[in-house]
Amino acid sequence: MGEQLGTVIAGEESPSTSEFSFVVKGGVVRKGQYVQLKHGDGSMFGFVSEVYKANRYYERAESVAEFERGSGGGMSSQFPSDSWEYVIAVVKVLGVFSGKRFERAFSPPSPGAAVHDAERGVLRSFLGFEDAGLHLGSIEHHDVPARISMTRLLQKHLAILAMSGAGKSHLAGVLLEELLSRRKEDGRVAVVVVDIHGEYGGFAHDPVFGRQTTVIEGGDIAIPLRKIHPEAIMEWLPHLSAPQRDVLRHCLSALREEKKGAAGYSFKELMAAVDAADVSKDDVKRALKRSLSELKRYRFLSRKTENPKLAAQVRPGGLLILDFSPIDSLRKKQILVSLMARRLLSLRKKGKIPPFMLLIEEAHNFAREKAEESEAVSRAIIETIAREGRKFGASLCLISQRPVNLSTTALSQCNTHIILRVTNPNDLDHIQMSSEGIDARVAKSITSLKVGEAIVVGEAVNYPVFISVRDRKSEKREKGAPLHMQAIAFEEKQEKNAKNAEAFL
Ligand SMILES: Nc1ncnc2c1ncn2[C@@H]1O[C@H](COP(=O)(O)OP(=O)(O)OP(=O)(O)O)[C@@H](O)[C@H]1O
Numbered sequence: 001m002g003e004q005l006g007t008v009i010a011g012e013e014s015p016s017t018s019e020f021s022f023v024v025k026g027g028v029v030r031k032g033q034y035v036q037l038k039h040g041d042g043s044m045f046g047f048v049s050e051v052y053k054a055n056r057y058y059e060r061a062e063s064v065a066e067f068e069r070g071s072g073g074g075m076s077s078q079f080p081s082d083s084w085e086y087v088i089a090v091v092k093v094l095g096v097f098s099g100k101r102f103e104r105a106f107s108p109p110s111p112g113a114a115v116h117d118a119e120r121g122v123l124r125s126f127l128g129f130e131d132a133g134l135h136l137g138s139i140e141h142h143d144v145p146a147r148i149s150m151t152r153l154l155q156k157h158l159a160i161l162a163m164s165g166a167g168k169s170h171l172a173g174v175l176l177e178e179l180l181s182r183r184k185e186d187g188r189v190a191v192v193v194v195d196i197h198g199e200y201g202g203f204a205h206d207p208v209f210g211r212q213t214t215v216i217e218g219g220d221i222a223i224p225l226r227k228i229h230p231e232a233i234m235e236w237l238p239h240l241s242a243p244q245r246d247v248l249r250h251c252l253s254a255l256r257e258e259k260k261g262a263a264g265y266s267f268k269e270l271m272a273a274v275d276a277a278d279v280s281k282d283d284v285k286r287a288l289k290r291s292l293s294e295l296k297r298y299r300f301l302s303r304k305t306e307n308p309k310l311a312a313q314v315r316p317g318g319l320l321i322l323d324f325s326p327i328d329s330l331r332k333k334q335i336l337v338s339l340m341a342r343r344l345l346s347l348r349k350k351g352k353i354p355p356f357m358l359l360i361e362e363a364h365n366f367a368r369e370k371a372e373e374s375e376a377v378s379r380a381i382i383e384t385i386a387r388e389g390r391k392f393g394a395s396l397c398l399i400s401q402r403p404v405n406l407s408t409t410a411l412s413q414c415n416t417h418i419i420l421r422v423t424n425p426n427d428l429d430h431i432q433m434s435s436e437g438i439d440a441r442v443a444k445s446i447t448s449l450k451v452g453e454a455i456v457v458g459e460a461v462n463y464p465v466f467i468s469v470r471d472r473k474s475e476k477r478e479k480g481a482p483l484h485m486q487a488i489a490f491e492e493k494q495e496k497n498a499k500n501a502e503a504f505l
């Protein structure tokens, strides 16, 4: 065991099996520190949930006021009050480690028992870290790296939740670095990132990770029409009436049959097929064509171009970034997310791509809790992966600064939550409701987290654990340069253009 920190004291309701207090012997005990004490044949572990100071000389307001008013120079000059100050730490009991197994505590520690700083090696296994785990940061107050098992973290999905600017994307970047650095023998997954703000492009230029990274611009995404399941189109166009759906289904299957040998068919041919369909009502066809023309406008349905070629470009230990930053339309982004997620799941089910993690930034925009049908195009597939993905090695990492708006089905299937700073009470309530293991005390500390500090709860760890997220190894691309830098860059560019124009004349 580590250094002795103090001695368990007896209070009205403590020590109990869930909580005890100890008086600090000397030195510093910090909130959040892990402690250990001998318990039967094993060790009891706990977590300092609060530290406070007491001094009996200052307990009575009237005597303090009296002495401070007097001419004697106050309490401390008349009494040895300084040496009566003591520090009490309140510990939340986490469990007992009996050599091999971790168990709940069935009996309290004894008053008078010596409390020690937690031993590093045991603490690591107590919290559930693994040597070959993903190194996301370190636990506060202890020199213990937070190495979290990849399987425990990802297999049952991960949600990263926090307010804007708290460090979600930074953490996601650290996670990607760790996933890209894994060795074959430890198991490597493929990573696909839906990059809404173009923040992950740095990986492509990085000397270490560049070779493993492919960036596809959202506007260049293309998929042959023949590879699209009719049901997917129906989902993208939820307002189609039953007769319109019938016509569409009929046209698509007719085209498929007719163009079997050919290299596919274009949107134009689909429109022509709708025109030629044997339907008496013209307005059905007209309305269907109008709806289809929205998809045409988004220009991602092709005759044979396919980009990215998922079956070839989703590789173990590889990173595929879908850069959506140039796309303005939210609907187009949703349709593309739906398309990519569907293809990934279906290829994975067929074993054509390795196990993967699909990371979605701003996930509340793609799996909205309360959304009109037309805004919910990608929700169904995300919920499907959330429910069924674990069986196939299809994992989600959902990132959101508006957890209240995120589908509860999807969120509740994310068995690990990493939560960074959150101050909005609505979001906090929602997180508390949807994350097992967050009690009122932990919830309160979420509001006082600093940027880069996080709490990990759920499947990936044995107990909720606070970590400081480590620095990035690879180049960071900030979402926007500081305002004054943008202003300087703009003027410099204008001056340069003016000079060039002069030189030309
Ligand atoms: N652990 C950390 N160490 C050092 N810097 C950090 C850390 N976490 C975040 N930062 C910095 O804080 C800033 C905000 O972080 P980040 O962009 O990751 O926030 P975010 O939660 O993704 O915000 P948004 O919701 O706006 O996307 C960035 O400049 C980032 O570099």
Ligand SMILES: [Mg+2]
Residues within 6 Å of the ligand: 168, 169, 170
């Ligand atoms: Mg971000």
